[in-house]
């Protein structure tokens with residue numbers, strides 16, 4: 001089946017009284033004991049979570065998926081499943097909430113090296129005898145750097161290193177890391193999969209059910225950072241329109257990137273869909289679309305960037321991404337004083353408003 005069909009049908013198992021067309025929300029936390037015992041207690045499994053996990057696994061071409069209460073909880077489950085003393089290699093521009101986990105929560109438990117993964121040699125050179133996990137994030141935040149998943153997997157496989165990829169920016173519509181050889185995919189479903197800025201969630205998808213996956217399942221069940229049946233229901237509902245939302249996001253972002261690259265007040269545009277982007281070739285080889293996140297630097301300083309943001313009417317100055325509404329923020333302000341992000345950089349999550357309105361608003365703000 002094609003992705004549009006999977007998105008609509010793989011998460012829908014109406015199996016109850018009256019034959020509803022849409023699966024109802026099963027709020028019950030407990031289930032009557034039964035010889036087959038499909039469900040016992042909602043922390044371990046729930047029909048809505050099962051449907052959500054089914055559609056997530058199918059979208060990424062994986063064997064199974066595990067849903068969590070946030071993207072951070074999903075990432076943490078991977079780190080918690082590693083033996084104590086393991087060495088992790090991660091992207092130096094890894095999502096800050098997850099690098100914070102590694103630096104603070106896993107201090108003394110895991111060893112970590114952060115490298116620029118857009119050059120696979122940096123990964124090769126950082127490998128130690130106890131390296132157990134490579135954590136990729138591509139495209140990355142906020143410079144939209146691209147890592148070559150296949151090239152990194154080839155190096156990792158020769159050393160028995162598990163490869164996990166944070167696929168939040170790309171979505172399963174534009175990139176499937178498992179098909180490129182990765183072992184695990186992670187999503188913050190809060191972003192494009194939820195798509196309406198009203199659900200917090202995370203997910204892991206595995207290529208195969210192995211020891212590592214059994215450990216991750218145990219962290220999910222026993223750790224208990226699971227989404228509610230209500231959240232699972234809404235996320236499954238959102239996913240039905242994901243393929244079509246991504247087509248609209250992509251068309252708008254392509255047009256906005258082209259507009260910005262020609263604007264005299266714009267110093268530089270970071271979007272992997274632009275041939276001028278450093279990672280364009282690799283992105284073209286491993287993505288079906290370049291996503292809908294872009295960053296640009298205005299000519300000027302932090303204040304100039306803040307001024308542009310304050311003049312915008314359609315783009316909300318807020319963190320997060322992936323909703324139908326356009327969001328904008330000056331990343332350096334969010335990342336704090338030791339950030340390497342240029343002070344005049346503005347990140348945009350391009351929404352689904354009409355592109356003419358998005359460009360007209362940007363035009364008046366930049367003039």
Ligand SMILES: *Cc1c(COP(=O)(O)O)cnc(C)c1O
Pocket residue numbers: 070071072073095097098137141166168169187188189190191200201202
């Ligand atoms: C938001 C985000 C996360 C964390 O997800 P939460 O749902 O906020 O916990 C992880 N990775 C990336 C790339 C993100 O954008």
